[in-house]
Amino acid sequence: MSTAGSLYVIGLGPGDPKMLTEQAKIALRQSQVVIGYQGYFASVQDIVQEKECIALPLTQETQRAQVAVDRALQGEAVCVISSGDAGIYGMASLVLEVLEQRTANVPCPEVAVVPGVSAVNACASLLGAPIGHDFAVISLSDLLTPWELIEKRLKAAAEADFITVLLNPKSIRRHWQYGRAQEILAEHRAPETPVGLVRNAYRSDQSVTTTTIAHMTEPMVDMLTTVIVGNSQTRCWQSRMVTPRGYPVAETP
Numbered sequence: 216m217s218t219a220g221s222l223y224v225i226g227l228g229p230g231d232p233k234m235l236t237e238q239a240k241i242a243l244r245q246s247q248v249v250i251g252y253q254g255y256f257a258s259v260q261d262i263v264q265e266k267e268c269i270a271l272p273l274t275q276e277t278q279r280a281q282v283a284v285d286r287a288l289q290g291e292a293v294c295v296i297s298s299g300d301a302g303i304y305g306m307a308s309l310v311l312e313v314l315e316q317r318t319a320n321v322p323c324p325e326v327a328v329v330p331g332v333s334a335v336n337a338c339a340s341l342l343g344a345p346i347g348h349d350f351a352v353i354s355l356s357d358l359l360t361p362w363e364l365i366e367k368r369l370k371a372a373a374e375a376d377f378i379t380v381l382l383n384p385k386s387i388r389r390h391w392q393y394g395r396a397q398e399i400l401a402e403h404r405a406p407e408t409p410v411g412l413v414r415n416a417y418r419s420d421q422s423v424t425t426t427t428i429a430h431m432t433e434p435m436v437d438m439l440t441t442v443i444v445g446n447s448q449t450r451c452w453q454s455r456m457v458t459p460r461g462y463p464v465a466e467t468p
């Protein structure tokens with residue numbers, strides 16, 4: 216039996232190499248094999264060029280995890296790369312699930328999940344301070360989650376006045392879900408509630424827009440966009456969104 220290798224699952228951040236953490240760089244440098252979606256390799260080109268890079272297309276996430284686990288079980292140092300943070304709708308859970316399945320009777324490789332800057336906090340920062348209070352992150356993609364469950368969570372978040380971060384809001388094939396999300400949010404929150412839209416955060420064609428629940432379906436929204444819907448306390452100030460934490464800000468006389 217071969218000695219188990221090591222397995223890193225890392226988040227690359229939103230796109231700008233400056234947002235790749237030092238710990239993620241170390242994990243990449245220590246790996247022999249790097250596995251990910253083709254589009255993710257460009258931002259780490261200088262670190263991975265001497266390594267074996269295995270690029271598998273979108274929809275082949277399970278195969279990526281299986282190849283990664285198999286190679287680690289053969290004794291190699293393997294790194295799986297995800298965009299943003301690998302634990303947020305990324306590869307971390309899938310890799311651990313495959314690992315659990317395949318190591319029932321064999322030694323488990325060393326495994327570490329390395330955090331990355333998620334689109335959630337990257338986009339929030341570009342908008343100012345919209346997630347300064349309790350927030351919910353909801354993916355509108357119903358490819359792996361039944362729409363009924365997504366709608367139930369949207370309603371619960373809207374009703375409980377959570378700031379609501381919408382990921383995967385719209386794609387070429389999924390176009391009505393975002394409009395339905397607006398309807399649900401509008402049932403529980405004022406139409407003038409601030410909404411921020413960030414497309415391609417920390418990439419060359421970044422755009423940042425603020426609008427309201429009433430108008431949130433007007434700007435262009437796609438799979439490269441994150442939408443942050445404020446809570447009942449969120450305000451706009453100089454095209455920034457601010458959700459108060461609750462500290463008193465009145466000047467002392």
Ligand code: SAH
Binds near residue numbers: 440
């Ligand atoms: N693991 C990723 C999220 C994957 S879900 C993370 O932590 O960032 C993919 C969704 O994230 C996209 O559909 C989009 O809504 C959002 N997203 C990812 N990168 C983004 C970026 N650079 N700018 C804006 N939104 C982004």
